[in-house]
Amino acid sequence: MILTATGITKHFGEAQSLTYALRDVSLSVDFGEMLYIVGPSGSGKTTLLSIISGILRPDAGRVVVKDRDIWSLDADSLAGFRLQTIGFVFQDYHLFPRLTALENVAIPLILRREPWGKCLADAGKMLQIVGLAQKQTLAPVKLSGGEQQRVAIARAIVAEPDLLILDEPTASLDGETGRKIVAFVKENILNEHRAIIIVTHDSRIYEYATRMIRMEDGRIVPGQEAVYEK
Amino acid sequence: MNGLLRIALKLLLNDRGKFATLVLGITFSAFLIMQMTSMFSGVLYQSSANIVNIGAKMWVMDPAVETPQNSIPMPDDVLDAVRSIPGVKFAVPLYVGAGLVKLRDGTYQSATIIGLDDATLFGRPKIIAGNILDIYKNNAFIVVKDSNYRMLGSPKIGTSFEINDHRAVIAALAHTSVPGLFGLPTLYTTYTRATQDMPSTRYMTSYILVQPKGAADIMPIEAAVKRLGYLALTDRQFVARNDNFYEYKTGMGTNILMMTLISFIVGLSIAGETFYMFILDNLAHFGALKAIGAKSTELIQMIMFQALVVGFLGFGFGVLLSSGLIAIAKIRIPNYAAMVTYGTLLLAFGMVGVISIFSSYIGIRKVTRIDPFDVFRG
Numbered sequence: 001m002i003l004t005a006t007g008i009t010k011h012f013g014e015a016q017s018l019t020y021a022l023r024d025v026s027l028s029v030d031f032g033e034m035l036y037i038v039g040p041s042g043s044g045k046t047t048l049l050s051i052i053s054g055i056l057r058p059d060a061g062r063v064v065v066k067d068r069d070i071w072s073l074d075a076d077s078l079a080g081f082r083l084q085t086i087g088f089v090f091q092d093y094h095l096f097p098r099l100t101a102l103e104n105v106a107i108p109l110i111l112r113r114e115p116w117g118k119c120l121a122d123a124g125k126m127l128q129i130v131g132l133a134q135k136q137t138l139a140p141v142k143l144s145g146g147e148q149q150r151v152a153i154a155r156a157i158v159a160e161p162d163l164l165i166l167d168e169p170t171a172s173l174d175g176e177t178g179r180k181i182v183a184f185v186k187e188n189i190l191n192e193h194r195a196i197i198i199v200t201h202d203s204r205i206y207e208y209a210t211r212m213i214r215m216e217d218g219r220i221v222p223g224q225e226a227v228y229e230k
Numbered sequence: 231m232n233g234l235l236r237i238a239l240k241l242l243l244n245d246r247g248k249f250a251t252l253v254l255g256i257t258f259s260a261f262l263i264m265q266m267t268s269m270f271s272g273v274l275y276q277s278s279a280n281i282v283n284i285g286a287k288m289w290v291m292d293p294a295v296e297t298p299q300n301s302i303p304m305p306d307d308v309l310d311a312v313r314s315i316p317g318v319k320f321a322v323p324l325y326v327g328a329g330l331v332k333l334r335d336g337t338y339q340s341a342t343i344i345g346l347d348d349a350t351l352f353g354r355p356k357i358i359a360g361n362i363l364d365i366y367k368n369n370a371f372i373v374v375k376d377s378n379y380r381m382l383g384s385p386k387i388g389t390s391f392e393i394n395d396h397r398a399v400i401a402a403l404a405h406t407s408v409p410g411l412f413g414l415p416t417l418y419t420t421y422t423r424a425t426q427d428m429p430s431t432r433y434m435t436s437y438i439l440v441q442p443k444g445a446a447d448i449m450p451i452e453a454a455v456k457r458l459g460y461l462a463l464t465d466r467q468f469v470a471r472n473d474n475f476y477e478y479k480t481g482m483g484t485n486i487l488m489m490t491l492i493s494f495i496v497g498l499s500i501a502g503e504t505f506y507m508f509i510l511d512n513l514a515h516f517g518a519l520k521a522i523g524a525k526s527t528e529l530i531q532m533i534m535f536q537a538l539v540v541g542f543l544g545f546g547f548g549v550l551l552s553s554g555l556i557a558i559a560k561i562r563i564p565n566y567a568a569m570v571t572y573g574t575l576l577l578a579f580g581m582v583g584v585i586s587i588f589s590s591y592i593g594i595r596k597v598t599r600i601d602p603f604d605v606f607r608g
Contacts, residue, residue, distance in 0.1 A: 046606050055521055056603045076525050083523025090605055094518035096237075098244035103237065110233035111524050119233060167606055 002163055002195045003029040005052050008061035010044075010218075021047040022058070023218045029163075032192045034185075034208065037199045039215035045199045046167065048215065052197070053086050053165050054078050066162060083111055087156030091168040093148050095140040101127060101151045102136035108159040126154040129188060146177040153181070157189055164189065164196045175204050182208045234524075238532035241512060242539060248511075249540070251504045256544020256585060257551065259497020260578050263490050264552035267574040270486040272567035274476055276411040278469045280326060280344070283406040284353035286439035288451060289468050290321070293461040296475040298468070299411070301326050303433035308460060312438050315454040317447025322347035325424040326436040329417070332392040333383050341382065342416045343393070345424025352439055355418060360387050360402025365420055370401035374416040376409045377564025393417070396427040413565040494581045501544075501589045505537065509593035513600055521602035533593045541586030545579055 010022040022044045029035050037045045050056035052063050054070045063070050066085060073081060087108070095104045106123035110116070127136045130150040132143075140148050149169065156164055166185070170178030182198070182205045190196050198209070206212065214221045242249055280298040281289070290312055292302035312321045325345030330338055346353055346365075354362055355374060364370055371393070373385055385391070385400045392398065398417070410416060419427075425434040440462065442448050448464060455462035463471060477483030509516075516529055552570070559566045 050603050050606050053521075055606065076527075079520070079523045079525050081523075082521070086523075088518075088521055090518055090521075092514070094515050094605060096241060096512070096515050098241050099237065103240065106233075107237070107519070108522055110237060111519070111522065111528070113233070116233045116236060 001028055002031050002066060003027070003052060003197075004062075004064045005048075006062050008048065008051055008058045008063070010047055010051060010056070010058050020218050022051070025061070025215075025218070025220055027052070027213070027220065029195045029197060031162075031195055032190065032210075034190050034196045034198065034210045036206065036209040036212040037197065037215060038201055038203075038206070038212055039221075040201065043215040044218040045201075045215050047218075049165060049167060049197065049199050053088070053163075054082050083108060083159070085162050087159065087161035087164045089149070089152045089156045089164070089166040089169055091171050093140070093152040093172075095148060095151055095155070097139060097141055100137050100139060101132060101143065104140065104151055105136075105154045105158050107155060112159060123154070123158055126158045127151070130154045130184070145172050145174075146181060149173060149177075149181050150184075153185060153189070162194055164194060166196065166198045166200075168200055168202075169198060170200065170202045170205055178202060179205055179208075234528055234532055235535045238535045239539065241532075242508075242536045245508060245511070248504055248508045252501055252508070252540040252589075253543045253547065255500030255504060256497055256540060256582055257547040258500070259493050259585060260545045260548020260582050261551045262493030262496070263578040263581050264549055264570065264574055265555070265568075266486050266490045266493065267577055268552060268556060268568045268570050270476075270482070271571045271574055272569040273411060273482065274473050275569050276409060276565075276567045277476060278472050279406070279408040279410045281465050281468050281472070282408045283355065284324065284344075284439065286324075286353060286441070286465060288440035288442060288448065288462055288464055290438035290440055290455050290460055290462045291436075293459075295461070296479070297472045298326070301436035303431055304435045304438070304460065305433045306435060308458060309435060309438050311458050312440060312451075312455060312462075315451050317443050317451050319441040319443045320350070320352075321438050321440045322350055322352045323421050323435045324353060324437040324439050325421050325428070325434060327424070327428050328414070329393045329428055331382060331398070331415075331417075332395075334389075334391060335383070339381050340414055341393070342410060342414045343424055343428060344416065344418050345421040345428075346418060347439075348420045348422050351420075352441075355404035355406045357402050358405045362402065364401035365418070367399070367401055369397045369399045369423075370419065371398045372402045372404050372418040373400050374406050374418070375403045376406060376416070378409065378413055378415040381413075382415045394427055394429060398427075409565055411567060490577075490581075494585070497544075497582070498585050498588055501540070501585050502592060505540075505589035506592050506596070508536075509533070509596050513596060514605060516597045517600045517602050517605040520600065521605050526598050529597050530594050533597060534590045537586040537590035537593070540589075541582050545582040548578065548582070549575065 005027045008022050008025040011018055011020045013019050025048060039045050051058045057071060070081060102120060102123050105126050106119040109119040109122055124136060127133055130153055132147060132150055186208045292304060295302055309323050327343050329341050329343040331341050332338055365372055387400055390399045442451055452462045556568045
């Protein structure tokens with residue numbers, strides 16, 4: 001098991017404006033899984049994703065990633081743990097517009113203090129894997145939405161994380177491109193040493209999930225978990 | 231270079247508009263700070279020209295004298311009294327005054343006349359043409375060949391004119407290290423001739439130049455002169471008194487200080503605002519970096535490095551611009567009173583440093599407060 005979350009609770013606001021985003025959520029993810037967390041807006045998907053990836057501290061509960069209770073770590077250790085273990089693909093990509101695609105992809109390696117030349121070489125290889133070898137010197141603004149998404153994926157996997165997290169990966173893409181991207185991720189990036197968690201409400205890409213959980217009102221809806229063939 | 235700093239540099243340089251605005255803002259500020267303070271340094275330096283050029287260790291003067299430009303003549307017996315003070319190796323009189331020179335073409339030109347002690351010629355300038363002993367010839371004057379020399383019609387040895395209706399003949403040409411502040415040519419002669427030829431007042435001794443026997447004698451000499459009712463200062467003390475006069479009693483210092491502060495505030499505003507905008511533009515990306523695993527200290531390093539780069543560049547360009555302008559001005563206006571000193575450089579550097587620190591501080595505050603969860607929330 002790469003990830004186990006138990007009894008996760010999270011609320012926002014105080015008194016009158018108190019809102020529970022998550023209520024006693026428990027979840028496990030195994031290596032080789034491509035888990036989809038689906039559900040309507042406001043159901044707590046993003047909050048759960050943030051908590052299990054070590055970005056948002058829960059009010060209660062425990063998250064164990066690769067046998068480490070991540071919320072027992074101090075801020076710097078947790079940042080280091082994320083850097084070593086988790087790869088992120090954000091909904092808006094968050095690529096630096098003033099850097100080239102190659103430099104954007106190299107960022108996790110640079111944060112790991114690897115030599116500049118090695119960072120760029122590895123980033124170049126990763127861009128080749130995602131099919132953008134010819135566009136590595138271009139700035140993100142000169143790339144299409146799908147290409148930007150692939151750069152973001154290359155950045156997320158360049159440091160070879162065990163857990164890859166994609167937040168609404170198809171939100172800014174047309175249906176065809178979205179499907180191609182997710183298919184690409186499943187075929188080329190998912191393996192038995194890695195797990196992928198995707199938060200989405202795009203039903204057009206459900207077919208690529210190995211397992212899917214549905215959330216509503218801060219809870220995982222019982223009986224709605226679907227397991228597909230890996 | 232560290233990879234993160236390289237990324238920080240690329241982020242900065244590739245945002246050409248903001249980078250140019252930041253560097254220009256700091257350059258402008260550094261330029262103005264340098265220009266203001268260099269002008270003031272130049273004024274102070276040139277106003278001390280006589281002290282530096284004469285080179286006496288100690289100066290005795292009327293206590294009301296604040297600057298070498300204005301002397302109050304002392305009676306002759308003060309010289310004898312000073313000479314009798316223990317610790318005085320020797321003391322000689324000095325005349326400093328203004329003379330009206332009638333040039334051969336009939337025009338008049340004011341000049342600074344310095345009368346050196348006849349016996350010792352103590353405080354004499356460096357002779358570059360002629361012989362110092364020719365100062366003893368009839369009506370002899372030595373002209374200083376500086377930026378104001380041509381005001382006397384560029385006289386050569388043997389050139390004659392009138393000074394206060396007395397005949398004067400140029401006996402030698404000299405060089406002094408510091409030009410005067412008010413752009414007047416300088417003529418040296420003997421004390422006797424100066425006191426004879428210049429408009430006479432009851433007393434004629436402008437200053438008494440004192441050579442103490444040793445450093446330990448300076449304070450007793452100062453005390454003894456004070457008991458005589460006069461003021462004895464070392465050359466450094468006299469320069470400081472002159473500086474103090476220009477800084478605090480003329481309003482010049484206050485004006486320069488205000489202009490320097492305004493330049494600083496202008497630079498601070500431009501750089502601070504632009505840097506803040508630069509950080510805001512990249513804030514979400516910095517948040518993404520945090521989510522990926524960047525530590526706050528690493529982001530702080532990046533921002534401080536960016537601020538340092540623009541600070542150093544702005545300071546460098548500002549100094550270059552200011553020095554260039556001063557150099558050009560000195561070619562066009564030889565007596566232009568501006569001087570780049572280590573002090574002015576240090577002051578400008580300090581102020582640019584504060585601008586950079588302030589700019590990076592507001593960026594750092596913003597970046598350290600961003601919650602990577604906001605990146606997920608969009």
